[in-house]
Amino acid sequence: NAGVMQNPRHLVRRRGQEARLxxxxxxxxxxxxxxxxxxxxxxxxxxxxxxENIIDESGMPKERFSAEFPKEGPSILRIQQVVRGDxxxxxxxxxxxxxxxxxxxxxxxxxxxx
Amino acid sequence: xxxxxxxxxxxxxxxxxxxxxxxxSSTTLSNIQWYKQRxxxxxxxxxxxxxxxxxxxxxRLTFQFGEAKKNSSLHITATQTTDVxxxxxxxxxxxxxxxxxxxxxxxxxxxx
Numbered sequence: 001n002a003g004v005m006q007n008p009r010h011l012v013r014r015r016g017q018e019a020r021l022x023x024x025x026x027x028x029x030x031x032x033x034x035x036x037x038x039x040x041x042x043x044x045x046x047x048x049x050x051x052e053n054i055i056d057e058s059g060m061p062k063e064r065f066s067a068e069f070p071k072e073g074p075s076i077l078r079i080q081q082v083v084r085g086d087x088x089x090x091x092x093x094x095x096x097x098x099x100x101x102x103x104x105x106x107x108x109x110x111x112x113x114x
Numbered sequence: 115x116x117x118x119x120x121x122x123x124x125x126x127x128x129x130x131x132x133x134x135x136x137x138x139s140s141t142t143l144s145n146i147q148w149y150k151q152r153x154x155x156x157x158x159x160x161x162x163x164x165x166x167x168x169x170x171x172x173x174r175l176t177f178q179f180g181e182a183k184k185n186s187s188l189h190i191t192a193t194q195t196t197d198v199x200x201x202x203x204x205x206x207x208x209x210x211x212x213x214x215x216x217x218x219x220x221x222x223x224x225x226x
Contacts, residue, residue, distance in 0.1 A: 045213035102159040
């Protein structure tokens with residue numbers, strides 16, 4: 001039973017490029033969450049999605065960041081025109097129901113900006 | 115907005131000693147979840163507490179939810195080297211539409 005799959009595991013981008021992070025939830029899970037983690041820090045909530053809907057994006061920066069969870073395919077976190085401060089680990093989690101349900105995390109994508 | 119504070123940030127213990135981490139929320143929580151993250155790994159769900167005053171045990175781990183549903187604790191008895199990692203609490207205050215608010219975690223370091 002595959003868990004939450006994130007790819008790539010590591011992503012290197014130059015300033016100004018675009019970064020695309022993918023997340024396939026666990027089988028049977030329709031709720032996806034994206035978090036950002038800086039070294040020695042906790043996880044900062046970014047966005048909560050269900051299929052084709054953004055439920056809560058209160059943690060997303062207003063510019064350059066977007067997320068989607070299409071009817072078919074993985075959830076995508078997209079960062080346009082990356083800057084050095086975007087370097088972090090980005091974790092995706094999924095759950096069967098809403099945030100009242102336990103969340104299962106992927107291995108994360110470590111984004112490095114040169 | 116909601117804030118979840120966790121203390122201590124770091125805890126060094128000798129193997130076999132007990133360990134406790136505390137979590138406090140600025141708002142009343144509908145539930146609280148605890149996660150463990152090993153170095154270089156991803157958070158792994160440990161437990162969820164929902165009821166006021168709830169206490170749950172998992173082998174050497176004891177989790178408590180305060181009567182006012184604004185604080186929680188995790189206590190590990192007789193730590194082992196496998197307990198090394200960062201323990202996060204995560205609170206939910208809304209009706210489920212919001213994401214979890216994570217504390218900054220307590221890093222547990224065990225000296226053999």
